[in-house]
Amino acid sequence: MADYAIETHGLSVYYGRHRGILDVNLRVEKGEVFGFLGPNGAGKTTTQRVLMDIIRPTAGEARMFGRDCQKESVAARDRVGYLPGELSLYDSMKVREFFEMYFSLQRSNNDPGHWRTLSERLQLDTSRRIGQLSRGNKQKVGVVAAFMNKPDLLILDEPTTGLDPLVQQTVMELVREANGAGATVFFSSHILPEVQAVCDRVGIIREGQLVATERVEDLTTQHFKRIRFGFATVPPDNAFTQDGVTVLARDGQGLTLEIHKDLDQVMERAAALGITDIETIPVSLEEIFLAYYGKGNGGRDA
Amino acid sequence: MLRLLLQEFRSRRNAIIGWGIGLCFFPVVYVGLYPSLADQMASFQEIMDLAIYQALGISMASFEGYMASTVTNLVPLILCIYGVINGTGTLAGEEDSGRLELIVALPIPRWQIVTVKAMALGVALLLILAIAAAGAALTLVAIGNQVETTVTPLGLFFNLLAAWPLAMAVGMISLWLGTFSPSRRTAAMLATVVVLASYLGSNLAGMITSLEGIQKIFLFHYYEASAEALKGGQQTGNLLVLLAVALVAFGGAVLFFQIRDLTIGAWPWQRGKIPGPEAGG
Numbered sequence: 073m074a075d076y077a078i079e080t081h082g083l084s085v086y087y088g089r090h091r092g093i094l095d096v097n098l099r100v101e102k103g104e105v106f107g108f109l110g111p112n113g114a115g116k117t118t119t120q121r122v123l124m125d126i127i128r129p130t131a132g133e134a135r136m137f138g139r140d141c142q143k144e145s146v147a148a149r150d151r152v153g154y155l156p157g158e159l160s161l162y163d164s165m166k167v168r169e170f171f172e173m174y175f176s177l178q179r180s181n182n183d184p185g186h187w188r189t190l191s192e193r194l195q196l197d198t199s200r201r202i203g204q205l206s207r208g209n210k211q212k213v214g215v216v217a218a219f220m221n222k223p224d225l226l227i228l229d230e231p232t233t234g235l236d237p238l239v240q241q242t243v244m245e246l247v248r249e250a251n252g253a254g255a256t257v258f259f260s261s262h263i264l265p266e267v268q269a270v271c272d273r274v275g276i277i278r279e280g281q282l283v284a285t286e287r288v289e290d291l292t293t294q295h296f297k298r299i300r301f302g303f304a305t306v307p308p309d310n311a312f313t314q315d316g317v318t319v320l321a322r323d324g325q326g327l328t329l330e331i332h333k334d335l336d337q338v339m340e341r342a343a344a345l346g347i348t349d350i351e352t353i354p355v356s357l358e359e360i361f362l363a364y365y366g367k368g369n370g371g372r373d374a
Numbered sequence: 375m376l377r378l379l380l381q382e383f384r385s386r387r388n389a390i391i392g393w394g395i396g397l398c399f400f401p402v403v404y405v406g407l408y409p410s411l412a413d414q415m416a417s418f419q420e421i422m423d424l425a426i427y428q429a430l431g432i433s434m435a436s437f438e439g440y441m442a443s444t445v446t447n448l449v450p451l452i453l454c455i456y457g458v459i460n461g462t463g464t465l466a467g468e469e470d471s472g473r474l475e476l477i478v479a480l481p482i483p484r485w486q487i488v489t490v491k492a493m494a495l496g497v498a499l500l501l502i503l504a505i506a507a508a509g510a511a512l513t514l515v516a517i518g519n520q521v522e523t524t525v526t527p528l529g530l531f532f533n534l535l536a537a538w539p540l541a542m543a544v545g546m547i548s549l550w551l552g553t554f555s556p557s558r559r560t561a562a563m564l565a566t567v568v569v570l571a572s573y574l575g576s577n578l579a580g581m582i583t584s585l586e587g588i589q590k591i592f593l594f595h596y597y598e599a600s601a602e603a604l605k606g607g608q609q610t611g612n613l614l615v616l617l618a619v620a621l622v623a624f625g626g627a628v629l630f631f632q633i634r635d636l637t638i639g640a641w642p643w644q645r646g647k648i649p650g651p652e653a654g655g
Contacts, residue, residue: 086646087638124479127635130646146481154479160472164385176377179481217476 075138077102077225077256078123082132085118092118094280095132100258100273102137105251107271107288108260109361115280116260117157120227123258124154136225150179153218157229157260159210163203167191167213170202171220178221187220193242207234215243219250226250228259232266244270264358268292276361292355296363297335300328301342302349311345312338328353375482375490382494386460390498393456394505400452401445401510401534408440409520437523438601441530447599449506450537451573454544457499458565461548464491465627466558469636478636485628492549492624499541507534525604536608539616540597544569546623553630556639568593593619 078100085092093115100106110116121127122134125145134141139148162170171187191198194212202213211234218226226247232240240263247257247270261267267274268288276284284291301307303325312319316333325348331338342350465488468474477487511531518527525533548565555561576594579585589595596612630642 084648086648088640088644088646089649090646092646121475121637126475126478126637128633130648146483149479150481152479152481154476156472156475156479158472158475160475162381162385162473165381169381173377173381174476174480177375177477177480177482214476 075102076100076135077104078106078134078136078258079138080119080122080132080134083119083122083129083134084131085115085122085127086130091280092130093122093277096277096280096282098275098282098285100256102256103251103254104272105247105257105270106259107267107274108258108277109264109267109274109357110260110277114277116277117229118280119277120154120157120229120258120260123227124149124152146179151221151224153221153223153226153228155214155218155226155228155231157233159214161202161210161213164201166199166201167196167205168198170213171198171216174217175220180221182222186222187216190216190219190246193246194239208236208239211235212239215246219246222250222253222255224255226255226257226259228257230261231259232261232263240266264356264361268357274357288357291360292357296330296332296355296360298328298330298353298355299338300326300349300351300353301345301347302326303342304346304348307345312341314338375486378477378482378487379490379494382491383497386494386498389456389460390501390505393453393502397449397452397456397502397506398509401449401506402513404444405441405510405513405530406517408437409517411440412437412521436601437521438525438604441525442599442601442604445510445530446533446537446604449503449510449534450540450594450597450599451569453499453503453506453537453541454569454573455566456502457495457541457545458548458562458569460495460498461545462552462558462561462565464495464549464552465631466552466555466561469552470558470639472637474636484632488549488553488624488628488631492546492627495545495549496542499545500535500538503535503538503541507531510534529607530604533604533608536613537597539613539620540593543593543616543619543623546620546627550623550627550630553627553634554642556641556644 076099078098080096080098083096083098084094096115096119098119108116108119118127122129123136123141125141125148128142136148136152141148165173171191175184175187188198190196191212194216196209196212196216202210205213211231215231218228218231228247231247232243235243244266247259251257251270257270271288273285273287274291275282298320300321306325307327312327312329314334314337316331317338318330318332319327320330321328329338465474468477478484508531511527514521514525514527514530544565547568548561551561551564552558555564572592573594576589576592579589579592579595593616596616598608598612633642635645
């Protein structure tokens with residue numbers, strides 16, 4: 073039995089001499105929801121396409137449920153639902169016809185009527201031709217196609233792109249339900265609050281390299297802290313000038329700090345100044361993400 | 375796979391009807407006009423002896439010559455154009471548009487995808503040709519008493535239908551080029567060059583003694599658009615050569631599609647390489 077739903081070792085893809093991804097080592101455990109984050113061109117889609125054997129790696133290997141994504145590609149893709157980032161469909165087909173065809177092409181067919189249930193939940197009219205649908209409704213078609221076979225692994229490339237907020241919420245519910253039923257979900261997204269809401273772990277990819285893989289709560293609680301101190305007197309301007317500490321705001325006797333390291337030293341210094349109040353400010357995944365891709369500095373090193 | 379095959383047929387339905395009727399119109403008009411043009415044809419023969427007309431395989435001295443110069447000469451060429459359009463559009467076009475990504479992501483071997491699409495293309499070519507051939511044959515039935523010829527409507531039908539291996543060879547070469555080239559546009563351009571070079575080359579090589587040796591490299595050499603072929607039928611051996619070419623090209627399409635990095639748009643030799651230290655990492 074394979075230990076991981078997805079496993080890559082030294083996975084690199086070059087397009088000619090242009091870097092796609094470089095030495096990506098990734099492990100996605102069975103039954104987890106894994107968010108794959110990164111800006112455009114970072115390598116998210118490339119990684120997912122290698123897993124689906126749409127493109128082949130220049131070096132390294134990728135496995136899904138222990139099966140090599142290239143050497144055993146058909147078996148590896150069995151029980152996998154895939155939603156590409158650049159979705160293109162057969163415009164001349166009716167939605168219903170497309171679903172019937174797409175379902176019939178799956179090797180392990182679970183619940184033939186599931187696409188109807190999914191379509192109803194997403195309020196998708198299956199009697200219409202795909203070419204007549206709006207971008208959002210086409211995206212719904214892609215979502216239903218990915219989920220219709222109740223796969224063991226869902227690989228979703230920005231699944232909520234083009235959807236209105238209500239439908240985005242429904243899609244996230246589908247992700248949670250699939251995960252609740254035992255499916256592993258590997259998805260990329262630019263909407264960080266939704267990643268934070270559903271993911272167990274995230275991987276951050278920057279310029280083709282995986283720079284961090286952590287549990288969401290670890291990332292948001294351990295990566296750096298934001299603390300607001302209240303002091304008995306106005307603290308001196310140079311009270312916290314040490315490396316790894318940034319003063320974010322001053323308000324009279326209050327000071328808000330972003331602390332990247334040496335928290336104990338900061339606490340000692342604050343205690344010496346006479347703390348009257350202390351408040352930890354939650355850091356969102358979005359802020360962590362922005363810290364990795366910091367303005368103008370090319371991002372932080374992991 | 376049956377559903378995918380049905381979808382392939384469905385996606386070609388309009389093209390089959392459109393091209394079938396369009397291609398049918400061509401022989402119907404030419405065959406139908408013959409009784410009113412027959413007297414004028416003999417006076418054209420002197421002009422038709424010019425090299426340029428011979429290069430294009432045009433001779434109007436008899437009904438058979440007229441048919442060979444118009445219908446059996448041009449119907450296969452036009453069908454080959456459809457073979458190029460559809461052959462390159464089938465995999466390369468779908469890859470360019472992004473539609474192929476969802477299908478390739480299914481647990482289906484790539485060779486099966488190519489096979490289904492090749493079958494659909496082959497059937498489409500056959501149906502279009504059959505519609506055109508039926509139109510020509512029925513028109514000959516209608517004007518039969520006004521024409522002196524030994525060519526029967528059924529003979530004309532089968533003679534045109536015998537262009538299917540030629541169209542199939544072109545279609546499969548186009549399919550293969552689509553799996554090989556970076557884009558559909560490039561594949562279509564190369565396939566068009568193959569068709570035009572083959573058409574003109576075959577006619578020129580048949581006319582110029584010094585080029586006779588290379589005649590066999592041209593696909594159109596194996597479908598004889600001549601009065602003799604209309605009377606005596608196409609040579610089975612030639613048609614088998616065309617089918618063999620189609621089979622080899624299909625094999626090439628399977629092979630190259632199997633190793634192709636989809637969505638990249640690159641030649642096979644442009645596969646990614648990890649740059650060495652001298653390349654700057």
